[in-house]
Amino acid sequence: MTKIFLLLCFSGFNFIHAQPEQRASGSSGAGRYAARPAQASHKSQVTGHKSEADIGGLAQNGAVEVLSLEESVKLALQNSLPVLSAEQEILIAKQRLKEAHFLYLPQITISATLSRLNLEYPMVLPVEFGGRFLENGTNENFYTLRGYVFQPLYAGGRNKSTLKMAKAALNSAEVSHEMVKRDVILNAKKTFYAFLFQKKNYEMLAGWHQKALNISEKINNKNRWESVESVAILSRFDFKKSVGAKNIENSKLDFLAALNKETDSAVDIAGEFETAGSGIDIRQSLVSAMEMRPEQKSEMYKAQMDDIAVNMAIIRRYPNIYLGLNYDIVAEDISGFSNSSLRSNNWVASIAVHLPLSYDIWSDIVRKKALQRQGDIKRSEVQDRIRFEIFKSHSDVQFWEKTSAKIKESFERANIEYESALKNESLSTASLRALVSVFELNKQYVDSVYNLSVAKVTLEWAQGTPVAQ
Known part of the structure; x- marks a missing residue:
């Protein structure tokens, strides 16, 4: 026993003396690994350049998921909590319809x-x-x-009225589900185009900024006033790039929120703006909206339910x-x-x-009829709102179609003149001022194309295009 005790004490003594070396070794390893991010950070500060993935928060470990417009819409519908809740409302309405059928048994x-x-x-x-x-x-x-x-x-028609009410409630739940899905699609498309717009805008800014830097370096014999102007022009470009990088980050967060994904998801998008002409007549849009808009259908089913409620109030006396x-x-x-x-x-x-004998039968009938008239007023309000939405959306599409085509023509003509002047004229501060003017035309064109895409998406929503299309 004495030998065993001495052996254990000797082993413990060696273990205790080995701990400082292991801790020192572990500390050295931690310092070695901690130095790597510092080196990478120093490199980024030296280069002063950020990739588009870094700007949008996409530079993460693992592959980046690149989504198209269709894939974004599909993912938004799959992850939408309001859509899932509306689906449960349909299930509840179906069960109530079964219960109404059982009343006849x-x-x-x-x-x-x-x-x-x-x-x-x-x-x-x-x-x-x-x-x-x-x-x-x-x-x-x-x-x-x-x-x-x-x-x-x-039963005085109570069971029949209950069955009709359950059918109308099921139709109303299905229409509400359609309304929620259309709103989710509209939000997904708008955030997709907003994210795409900020990416395109930043690419354009980076390109013109680099051109301005190249021209500024090649200008000779600048006086002090020209130097001040050159510095100011380059500083404005640099500021716009910083704002553009922040806008990309914000638009990406809005896009991820529309898709109900985590804020640190490695997601990017790929696509182009809608520039083709719509060719849709406003009368056709109005007819389509009045027939297809789920809000209109919902009010129709509510009218049926109001009629049934009035009848059920009357047959209480039977x-x-x-x-x-x-x-x-x-x-x-x-x-x-x-x-x-x-x-x-x-x-x-x-x-x-x-x-049945009751004192409040007539008061219940009067109340139900008042609710019915209130529903008629609400339906008229919905029709007027749909009509104004169609007119506004159609007007926006027409305006931005004409505006984008006009600005595109002006930008292309100015850009051709600018490139010709670069080849045939000597560089001066006027070259930078001309570059800024052409850049502004380019930015106006990108803005108009983005507004056109959003206007088309809004018009499509206002027309009541089915979700399947």
């Missing part, structure tokens, strides 16, 4: 009761236990089997007629159920008429 109840008793005087069992009258001469055990069938013969069948088998022992001489069989067939 008879209600069947089967029950079995075992009672152990000691009575000094007669009593009645509670309703939950069959509601049977028991005499004081009954044996200790009392067994009952009961079958009960209840069928409404006439009588109800019910048919009931009751069959009992009673025995004082379980074995008595198999012996006809030891059991008693009882049956009852009943017809009941219920005539």
Whole structure:
């Protein structure tokens, strides 16, 4: 035992002395790995250049997922929480429709009761236990089997109205689902084009900034005023690039929010703006919107539900007629159920008429009719809103189609003159001023093309184009 104890002490002594070396080695390794980001940071500061992936927050470990417009819309629909919630509303409406169908079927109840008793005087069992009258001469055990069938013969149209209401509610839920999906698609397309616009805008800024730097370096014999102007022009370009980089970051976050993805997702987009002419007549757009817009369909189903609600308020005064069948088998022992001489069989067939009397019937009818008129006003409001949305969207598309074509022509003509002047004229500060003017035309063209794409997407939404298309 003494040898074992000494051996353990010697091993512990070696372990304790080895710890500082291991900690020192671990510290050295940590310092070695920690130095790598510092070197990379120093390199980026020296070069002063950021890639487009770095600007948009896309430079991450792993592959970058590049999405097209169609893929973005599909992903937005798959991840949208409002769409998932609307799908559950459809499921709930379908179950309510099934319940409304079951109202036409008879209600069947089967029950079995075992009672152990000691009575000094007669009593009645509670309703939950069959509601049977028991005499004081009954044996200790009392067994009952009961079958009960209840069928409404006439309910004043309540069951039929309930079924119609359930069908209208299902149609309304499906239309609401369509509305939510269209809103998600519109938001996804707008954020996609906004992200694409900021990327294109930054690429354009970087290109013109580099051209300005090249021209500024080649200008000879600049006086002080020209030097000040050159520095100011280059500084404005540099500031616009910084703002453009921030706009890319913000537009990417908006795009990820529309897709319901994490903020650090490695996602990029690829696509072009819509520049082709629409060729859509405004009358055709109005007809399409009035027929296809889910808001219009939703108001139609709400009108049906209002009519049904008024009818249900009226038929509250109508009588109800019910048919009931009751069959009992009673025995004082379980074995008595198999012996006809030891059991008693009882049956009852009943017809009941219920005539409801209420003081607030007319007030309920007046209230339902007021809600119906309120729904009519709301439908007129929706129609007017759809009409104005069509006119505005159509006007925006026409304006930006003409404007983008005009600016494109002006930019191309100015750019040709500018390139010709670079080849044939000597460089001066006027060259930088001309570059800024051509750059402004280029930026106006990119802005107009972006606005045209957004206007077309909005017009497509206003027309009520189905989601499948």
